[in-house]
Amino acid sequence: MSSRWLEVSVEADLESADAVAELFARFGYQQGVAVFHPVKQAPDGEHAALDPATPVRVTTYLPLDEHVDATVESLRQALWHLSFLGSIGELQLRTLAEEDWAEAWKQHFPVTRIGHRLVIRPSWLSYTPQADDVVIDLDPGMAFGTGLHPTTQHCLIWIERIIRPGDVVLDAGAGSGILSIAALKLGAASVTAIELDPVASDVLRANLTQNGVLERATVRVGDVTRDLHEREAYDLVLANIVARVLIHAAPRLVRAARPGASIVLSGIIASAEDEVRARYRKLGAEVVERRQDGDWVSLLLSRTRP
Structure with missing residues (x-):
């Protein structure tokens, strides 16, 4: 297990984001991908909706091992081909120590309600449950599966x-x-x-x-x-x-x-x-x-x- 990680990110238009996420899932550790969809809201905080005018940010992580250079090159080539179908930005890379890797994921995970009763609460966030809620307290750590992916x-x-x-x-x-x-x-x-x-x-x-x-x-x-x-x-x-x-x-x-x-x-x-x-x-x-x-x-x- 690597003690250092490479954060790989790219911004893409809404239509291209799914294809980029699928590509990143092929190469990312444990097929883990975080997709940040920009949201616009009314001044009172209501009526949240996806903002199609703002790029979607897609992120995955690679262990810094002997294969990482080849993997990054494969991602660059695949993103170049995808760019003919939509708007995709430059690949962005950032090296992280293992403890920073774990912290980096936290920015992607809000409290999320799924279905009628299930609520996913990242362990570092507070939440007051409603009467019928079934709350799952979750710390992804070195694993993936936060409830955010479709x-x-x-x-x-x-x-x-x-x-x-x-x-x-x-x-x-x-x-x-x-x-x-x-x-x-x-x-x-x-x-x-x-x-x-x-x-x-x-x-x-x-x-x-x-x-x-x-x-x-x-x-x-x-x-x-x-x-x-x-x-x-x-x-x-x-x-x-x-x-x-x-x-x-x-x-x-x-x-x-x-x-x-x-x-x-x-x-x-x-x-x-x-x-x-x-x-x-x-x-x-x-x-x-x-x-x-x-x-x-x-x-x-x-x-x-x-």
Whole structure:
């Protein structure tokens, strides 16, 4: 794990921002991307809306290792090609120590309400909950998944709607643990959270502990394309990763879902949706609902047959 990081940022027009975010997700650590949408408000603070005249800022982070120069050059070339389709500024680079890296992310994460009841509260901000709120206290640390990215929001909206008291849940590629925490706070009996990165798994455990749900969670460091066992069976399977991994892990993720169980797949770039759908349909999981925000697609499936 690098002790120094490279912050990579670029400003783009609203129409180009999704394409830049998808590009940054391919190269950024843990596919983490922060997108800052400029907002304009009335003088009284009401009627907030996106300001299409102001550029969107897209940021990711790269470990400063032997691959970083090649990665930056690949990003420059890809951004040059994207610039023919929209307005994209110059790539901006800033070196950070690890402790500064953690602090840098904080500027991107406000308190966020998702769905009817869920509220994501970064651990460094205060919030007074309303009567029916389910508050998730979150510190992303070295992991990603704050609730701001559309793919995470899609998952949370579905979890709030379909979770049933006593459900046994799999969170494949758990990251910061935001989906695991939401499922447990909304009534799941237990969650198995699998995370490939051991550093992220430490953040995951810390977030589960901070939210008082660690005793109902099992955290495993593992690869969801290999480390799901035949005996595992869940009422709800969550996988917010990337399309390539979702396709590769499909046999294990479908097998892990009990007949009739729901499977939530997210992190899918629109151009890969058909391939993901076809792969899961062949394995006996049919799409029952989809959500799309820009180029990002999420699918809610049901395991219809063994």
